[in-house]
Amino acid sequence: MDRLAPLQLFVAAADAGSFSAAARRLDVGAVQASATxxxxxxxxxxxxxERSTRRLRLTDAGEQWLxxxxxxxxxxxxGQAALRSAAGDAQPxxxxxxxxxxxxxxxxxxxxWIEEFAAGEAGAGLQLELRISDRIADLVHDPVDFGxxxxxxxDSGLVALPLAPDNRRVLCASPAYVARHGQPQTPADLARHDCLRFVLGxxxxxxxxxxxAEGETVAIETAGHRIADDGGLVREWALAGLGLAYKSRLDVAGDLAAGRLVPLLPGWLGEPAPLHWMAVGRHRMTPALRRLAAELRRRCGQL
Incomplete structure (x- = not known):
């Protein structure tokens, strides 16, 4: 393992173009990474x-060795994957x-759902690190293994397992907002409503x-008084009656079922919003992780 660590760091630095980024990816100190x-x-x-204050790039020898x-x-x-396979699907x-x-x-x-699955797997020694954010993590450069x-x-080297392949966005609002402003009857009516918009990246x-229903697709440029880079805040704004939200149905399923939000434009389908479990390389998808992905897919289906 001691012999592999420098190789892992070398490849990570070559991919990231930075010792500090490679260090974050492998969870080591930047000084330690440079010394290694x-x-x-x-x-x-x-x-x-070749090191400079602006960039890090491979030498000819580095290119040859990569x-x-x-x-x-x-x-x-x-080899690890083969051993896991030989150990059988029951490995926790x-x-x-x-x-x-x-x-x-x-x-x-x-x-x-992840915690409940881990408890059922007797995963007492599991170390769980969750990065909860709507910023799309780079699974190659960021210190995460799965997304x-x-x-x-x-279209990349990522392996994707579908969790909710048929999920779509749904236009919704609180009953209080609908009572004050009425319901849009067509997508064009959104121009007269306060739309809660979302920043991704x-x-x-x-x-x-x-x-x-006839297959016609329309795109509407929306406007409104509120923009957020967090999907949870957009949902809270909608629950507070501050505007229309265009959310993943998974995100608002409980609110729709409870009547806290109401679906709008029933004759129109929202944009596709499929959900996937993603990893870099098939070797990371152990039998246990495939079981976890299958459980998440089952839970999404129930939701």
Whole structure:
């Protein structure tokens, strides 16, 4: 393991272009990371990185060695996967589990479902680290191993297991808001309503799309007095009667069932918002983690 740690750090630094980012990814100190790479360079007798105040880049020797380092780590991961497979599907959830969760669904449901699953797996030694935020975590560079994400999986090396493939957004508001302002009858009517908008990353999700029963899709540019980068706050604003929200149905399922929010535009379908469990590489998807993903999918179906 001591021999693999410098390789892991080298590959992480090459991917991130930064010792500090690689250190965060592997949960080590930045000074320790730099010293480890320096020792590795002395051992190999070559310089692996060109360092400057602005950037970190591989030398020619580093470029040559990178695929061999990746191959060594991949072989180690494949060996671990083979051992886990030989141990059978009954191996419990264990070790450190670092997961990025969307804020609203994460706080309402996901953290509790994960805890209940871990308790049933007798995962007393499980180390659970949850990052609850609507900022999309970079599973390669950030210090997380898995992510639960809305939207279609990117075309990349990520492995995605569907948790709620048919989930969609739903336009909704509180009964108090509807009583004061009435219900929109068509998407075009949103221009006369206060819409609660959401920022994801650097982009404002203010263009809302709907599909009619005949298959016609329209996109409406919305406006309103409130914008948030947290889906949970948008839901709280809607519950307080401050405007219309365009939320994942999973996020507001309980509020709709209890009548705290009412669905609007019943003749129109909201945008697709599929939910996935994501990881970098199939070797991370142990039998226990596949069981966890299956349980989350079952819970989402119930919700």
């Amino acid at each position: 790479i320096a020792r590795l360079e002395r051992e190999l007798g070559v310089r692996l990185f 695929p061999h380092a990746r191959q060594t780590l991949a072989a180690w991961d494949d 959830l264990q070790g450190r589990l670092r997961i990025s969760l969307p804020s609203d669904l994460g706080r309402q449901h996901l953290w509790r 639960v994400r809305y939207g279609e999986p990117p 650097d982009s404002l999700h203010g263009r809302w799309r709907f599909t009619s």
